[in-house]
Amino acid sequence: MKTYRCPKCGEVIRVEDLVAVEDDGRNDTALLSAPPPTHLAVKTDYDDIWPVTTIRFKRISPLALFFIPFTCIWSGGSLSGIYGTQFMQHSFDLQRSLFGIPFLIGTAVLLSACLFMLFGKRVLTLSHGRGTYFTGVGFIGRTKRFAYGYRTKVEEIESVHRGRHGTSVFRRLRLSGEGAADDVYICSGFSKDALAYTAAVLRRECRSA
16 A cells, blocks of 8 residues: 655655546636636736736635534633623632633634634735735735746645544645645635636646746
């Protein structure tokens, strides 16, 4: 059984758990002749003389239907019980306040997750062999920069992650070859049709870079 070890996280994955989808250009042309899928916006502007293609994926996650009520009940109940009673009684209990710090941290994490589920966006910007991929809310988030070219291979892959709480499967794009020392992984969280359309746009940009 062949395995692959991720050089960054050290996770070992079976090779058969990685499914790659390549395209020779003909399917891309047919796909790009249609409008972008729902929740995906693609536009091209010009910065000086080079075209700049921006791909934006934004949608409300169905998980928000669970996380928002859970956050309100869990955080509201715990914080009101720990800090609300002190405020109402005009008193301060150091031991109870210190006990509530993990709940404050948990609330901050849950609120951040809820904000991303409601207002989060994923933005891919491509221009003359240079790309950026942003994930976050507003201007707050993470940005990944990468290079691409004519020899860059763009693949849709299905990755399997096995953790303590079970197995999860997610799709994303992998860029390998020219312009990068390591493979670049982007667009995790896109819907299936949006991921295919984005891969077609990216392959088109690679061919013209």
